[in-house]
Amino acid sequence: METTALTSPSALGGLRVLDLSRVLAGPWAGQLLADLGADVVKVERPGAGDDTRAWGPPWLADADGHSTTESAYYLSANRNKRSVTIDLSRPEGQQLVRRLAVKADILIENYKLNGLRQYGLDYASLSALNPRLIYCSITGFGQTGPYAARAGYDFLIQGMGGLMSLTGREEGAEGAGPMKVGVALTDILTGLYASNAILAALAHRTSSGKGQYIDLALLDVQVACLANQASNYLVGGAAPVRMGNAHPNIVPYQDFPTADGHMIIAAGNDGQFAHLCDVLGQPGWATDPRFCSNPQRVRHRDALIALIRSVTVSRKTQDWVALMEVVGVPCGPINDLAGVFADPQVQARGLRIDLPHPQAGSVPLVANPIRMSDTPVQYRAAPPALGQHTDEVLASWLALTPPDVDALRRGSVV
Known part of the structure; x- marks a missing residue:
């Protein structure tokens, strides 16, 4: 051509x-x-x-x-x-x-x-x-x-x-x-x-x-392009380490198991976390002193992630995504490339x-x-x-x- x-x-x-x-x-x-x-x-x-x-x-x-x-x-x-x-x-x-x-x-x-x-x-x-x-x-x-x-x-x-x-x-x-x-x-x-x-x-x-x-x-x-991770090192003095899909500065911000696979939850602020707790049927987590602010959630990361995982396995990925969308909690599937190009937003x-x-x-x-x-x-x-x-x-x-x-x-x- x-x-x-x-x-x-x-x-x-x-x-x-x-x-x-x-x-x-x-x-x-x-x-x-x-x-x-x-x-x-x-x-x-x-x-x-x-x-x-x-x-x-x-x-x-x-x-x-x-x-x-x-x-x-x-x-x-x-x-x-x-x-x-x-x-x-x-x-x-x-x-x-x-x-x-x-x-x-x-x-x-x-x-x-x-x-x-x-x-x-x-x-x-x-x-x-x-x-x-x-x-x-x-x-x-x-x-x-x-x-x-x-x-x-x-x-x-x-x-x-x-x-x-x-x-x-x-x-x-x-x-x-x-x-x-x-x-x-x-x-x-x-x-x-x-x-x-x-x-x-x-x-x-x-x-x-x-x-x-x-x-x-x-x-x-x-x-x-190391961005915040380079800044974390230069400001904090400790070299960041591998964390799988977790985020060094935000919790919860990673993958979670579901009844049919995995999904990503990216709660970037306290308000989104409170909505997440409501969807998960655990509103008390939002006021728990261990989890009520992001610095506390980072400090008690392991405990909170274990609690969330115990709930997310109860529903399928798309069911959770639909529930999270209603309340404005960022959530989505982990697509392979067939899923990417079949996604209605990608097509639109x-x-x-x-x-x-x-x-x-x-x-x-x-x-x-x-x-x-x-x-x-x-x-x-x-x-x-x-x-x-x-x-x-x-x-x-x-x-x-x-x-x-x-x-x-x-x-x-x-």
């Missing part, structure tokens, strides 16, 4: 992004900018492309049910982009990227420290050609410090950055031990920080006329989208969660096939003719 113009205005229409990143953090940032209307050109290795193209199964199935070469992983982070193949190891390929960078507003890359300097594609080289260029580098550990030259992956950073010390069953429980989050959350958060930084740099460029360099590290992002919000795809007919994707009244997110194109837009991008950005591109292709440059 080729990109098509849509009638609604876009927030970032007219901006050009050169995306030299692979895997998840950089592509996630690029996809967000693309959803908001930017023309994002994904530069990939000829014949191979983004590493995640090979990270299957599962693979997207074609109209006859046969597997294509498009992995579900790749599809998750590359919507609305155009794919160009260029061999950066070739001088001719490096020159092509330099020419594209001159036409770009933004460049995103996640090569290792100084990885693009050998090709003359580092910030110093490209900003000399295009002083308005906003150049975002994403690495595991940043451009400075003793670990700067190390490769960094999400799983590694979740461990080094403290997240795994907080995730998993409490010490002594069956199955206890550090646990990573079920998605590459550090990569995703880094992509979101990257897009925020890029938009801030764009705002600054409006007044200054100058681009700038953005140094983003997965480790920095992971530590920053349109969180699944289907885009036309040249091999599969259509591809199912998760919608962008941003809702904007005047410049809504646009879904212009499915994630591109490898090199799908090489000819059209080189023509539209660099005015290369078909014979020019054919010559590059014969020379294995593109």
Whole structure:
């Protein structure tokens, strides 16, 4: 499917992004900018492309049910982009990227420290050609410090950055031990920080006329996103520990067993706790000195949780959810992904989208969660096939003719 113009205005229409990143953090940032209307050109290795193209199964199935070469992983982070193949190891390929960078507003890359300097594609080289260029580098550990030259992956950073010390069953429980989050959350958060930084740099460029360099590290992002847990340590002096699904500062705020499974109760204040006690048929708990305020409930956590669990097993999850909703106590099921996409709220919000795809007919994707009244997110194109837009991008950005591109292709440059 080729990109098509849509009638609604876009927030970032007219901006050009050169995306030299692979895997998840950089592509996630690029996809967000693309959803908001930017023309994002994904530069990939000829014949191979983004590493995640090979990270299957599962693979997207074609109209006859046969597997294509498009992995579900790749599809998750590359919507609305155009794919160009260029061999950066070739001088001719490096020159092509330099020419594209001159036409770009933004460049995103996640090569290792100084990885693009050998090709003359580092910030110093490209900003000399295009002083308005906003150049975002994403690495595991940043451009400075003793670990700067190390490769960094999400799983590694979740461990080094403290997240795994907080995730998993409490010490002594069956199955206890550090646990990573079920998605590459550090990569995703880094992509979101990257897009925020890029938009801030764009705002600054409006007044200054100058681009700038953005140094983003997965480790920095992971530590920053420890949020209240980092603050608990810095203020209280004690390192937080794994607590399973419990909350370090709020009680009750965790999972509870029911007659047919489990549910989550998240009573965030004393009023909600009082309503919870009424629903559970135990109004006296709300005035019990051990439980009447959140600090007391945290102090007597074990006793209160045992009492609540003894009651919640008496009804089914959906029965409890319905009763809690009436009195405003936050409560819900623990869905698998089939349950997520069957949920009426998820369906009402349109969180699944289907885009036309040249091999599969259509591809199912998760919608962008941003809702904007005047410049809504646009879904212009499915994630591109490898090199799908090489000819059209080189023509539209660099005015290369078909014979020019054919010559590059014969020379294995593109």
